């Protein structure tokens with residue numbers, strides 16, 4: 309986008325939920341010249357407006373970037389990144405009125421699959437871009453983000469008619485240091501992540517143990533859940549290879565934990581419904597039996613708050 313003198317004024321990006329994911333992207337994009345507005349609860353917005361976002365990162369270094377912050381979207385943007393947890397989505401979307409958002413791109417980075425349809429329904433004029441992010445990033449205080457992984461990778465899906473605008477966003481992300489890929493297969497992108505994430509989250513949370521421990525102690529359940537999620541993914545039109553996912557699970561660092569497990573341990577609501585519940589619901593729609601996944605979902609629902 310250019311101003312009246314033809315100068316690039318930067319992509320206008322709203323970030324709903326400036327936490328581990330949202331705060332990191334807000335800071336990186338703002339540092340690279342985008343016009344970033346964080347949408348947050350009142351205390352967090354006030355803090356960000358005054359102090360900016362602080363990032364502590366092995367990959368990007370430690371830096372603080374000023375950002376605009378508000379409780380609600382009141383002026384148009386090119387892109388609205390949604391980075392709240394699934395359990396917070398309904399309340400947070402009140403901050404983004406459909407008439408102000410207009411036909412902007414909406415880029416949800418939540419784990420799970422069902423939020424994409426929810427957003428399309430809620431924002432019929434907008435261009436919803438299914439997306440996933442691979443990163444380990446933690447909000448350690450309001451506007452303070454600890455980026456632990458030596459990478460951050462965003463996968464965007466450019467659906468028909470949105471290709472050019474998605475490319476512009478991809479360029480802005482790459483310019484900010486984010487590895488960004490653009491694909492055209494929505495189900496492959498969303499289920500490709502869930503294929504691994506659902507078994508990891510369910511097993512590590514139920515056992516309150518690391519990936520290394522559960523792949524030893526709960527091997528049968530691991531194979532069963534991977535196979536069940538893969539069957540559902542295939543029914544949804546996504547490729548899924550059970551041996552490949554198990555091999556990937558076997559290859560991750562033994563000490564790996566899931567964010568669901570960390571939320572459970574900290575007493576925060578877990579994203580069980582978006583991750584495990586979505587698999588069970590889709591299985592039911594397709595008439596696929598997922599007994600082990602369903603057993604874990606039921607057990608966790610009884611043990612932890614889910615929203």
Ligand SMILES: NC(=O)c1ccc[n+]([C@@H]2O[C@H](COP(=O)([O-])OP(=O)(O)OC[C@H]3O[C@@H](n4cnc5c(N)ncnc54)[C@H](OP(=O)(O)O)[C@@H]3O)[C@@H](O)[C@H]2O)c1
Pocket residue numbers: 324325326327328329330347348349352391392393394396399400401403417418419441442443444445446447450451567579
């Ligand atoms: N963190 C990761 O490494 C990672 C990696 C891959 C995927 N994901 C996925 O990304 C999503 C976001 O996770 P996260 O770890 O970034 O979560 P997070 O650190 O808890 O951040 C969520 C942010 O949302 C804000 N928020 C909550 N309710 C809100 C509301 N009603 N209005 C406005 N803002 C609200 C919180 O604000 P306050 O700051 O005011 O509390 C917080 O800044 C999840 O679906 C997660 O599974 C995360």
